[in-house]
Amino acid sequence: MDNPFNLNNLLxxxxKKLVPYSSARDEFKGEASILIDxxxxxxGSPLNHDYNRYPDPLQHxxxxxxxxxxxxxxxxxFLGNGSDEAIDILYRAFCTPGVDNVILVPPTYGMYEVxxxxxxxxxxxxNLTADYQLDLDGIANAIDAHTKLIFICxxxxxxxxxIRRQDIETVLNNFQGLVVVDEAYINFSAVKSFTQELAEYPNLVVLQTLSKAWGLAALRLGMAFASKEIIAVYNKIKPPYNINQATQDIVLEALNNVDQVNDWIKETVSEREKLVRELLELDYVQYITPSDANFILVKMEQPREVYDYLVQYGIIVRDRSKVELCEGCLRITVGTPxxxxxxxEKLNQINK
Structure with missing residues (x-):
């Protein structure tokens, strides 16, 4: 790769000078019969499970x-309290407040801006192009000496x-900061994950989550995949016990059920395609963006009125009609059959 990437120059x-907090579980590793440190x-705990001991700080x-x-x-x-912690740590590690900047490519996940x-x-x-792809020239022109991160969902x-893979690779090859590829919805896509490219791109950070396909949104467990050097930065900054023991225990149990999750993914993708076909038969639906996720973006006439109509029946979708480049759109998560x-049924009943 031609990109002269140097992580130390970004920190x-x-x-660089930070001495991280050293917890009791960091200082002693191994088995012991009496822990009074x-x-x-x-x-113990006033529960059926003993949660009186601090959890493994690195979730081995x-x-x-x-x-x-x-x-x-x-x-x-790296494991974080949702992907939000993984995002926040990148800002705190690499971006000097009031000095540095990042590039966002809207419409995109709102937490990058927050x-x-x-x-x-x-x-x-x-902004993404009209077909929701990267504006490579625009990104290149926006980069300056203080640009540290580029977020691509x-x-x-x-x-x-x-997003087209070759376009993401172009950014990775030509940007000397970190490129953060957020793959929260990768399980629903036939596209290959960028986690397989970590050895090739030292400036790559891939975010994933257990909140979507794995059905563990309430547990708040996000993942960042990156070089050992970037993961060391994450671990240096994170709170000492950022993932509690209950979450670790439940996640370990859930990860035994890969087949169940794969079945859900297949059914979700099948239902997504059915939903698209039937929605396109409605006179007031104008366009549906091809989706690799567990939701669809539907452009329609009078989206706010449709949203309010569905609310009357206890059906809640996401109104994205005020978002730039998503005008006239509702975002609909694929539900159960x-x-x-x-x-x-309710959408077919609307008086067009």
Whole structure:
């Protein structure tokens, strides 16, 4: 790769000098019969499970199981309190407030902008093209000496389409900062994950989640995949026990059920295609963006009125009609077959 990437040049000076907090579980590793080093309650918990001990700060068991499933070495995995923590740490590690900037490519996931604002980091918006692909010239022109991160969501939220792989590779090869590819919806796509490219691109960070296909949104477990050096930065900054023991235990159990998840994915994709076909038969539906996610972006006449109509029946979709480049659109998550049938019944009843 021609890109002269140097991680040390990107890090904030205070992070380079940071001495991370050293917890009791960091200082002692191994088995012991009497643990009186961490000021824990020695009697247990007022629950059926004992949660009186602090959890593994680096979640070794969970990472080992994820490593087998994802085909990524455990040393290249960071686990966060949702993908939001993984995003926030990137800002805190690499972006000096009031000095550095990042590039966003709207319409896209809103937390990139919120996290920038929280961290007092400027952001430049380079809108996607009319077909929701990267504006490579626009991105190139927006990059300056203080641009540290570029966020690319693929499959993209709220549009559902995948970003062309060769375009993402072009950005990776020509940008000396970090390229963050958010693959929250990758399980629903036939496109290959960028996790398989970590060795080729030292400036690549891939985000994934257990909130979507794995059905664990309530547990808040996000994943970042990157080089060992970037993962070391993550672990340096994160709170000492950022993933609680209950979450680790439940996730370990859930990860035994890959077949169940794969069945759900297949059914979701099948239902997505059925939903698209039937929605396109409605006179007021104008266009549906081809989707690689578990949702579809539907352009229609009077979207707000349709939204309000569905609310009357307890059916909640997402109104995206005020989002730039998504004018006139509702975002509809693919439900169960029964939920999708009810949705279509109500939409067919609208007096066009």
């Amino acid at each position: 904030r000076e205070n992070i 961490a000021n824990e309650n020695p009697f 068991q969970v990472k080992a199981k994820l490593s087998n499933i994802k085909g990524v070495p455990a040393e290249n995995i 996290s920038a604002n929280i961290n007092d980091v400027a952001f430049k918006k380079v 693929s499959p993209n939220n709220p549009t559902g389409n995948s 029964a939920e999708n049938r009810t949705l279509l």
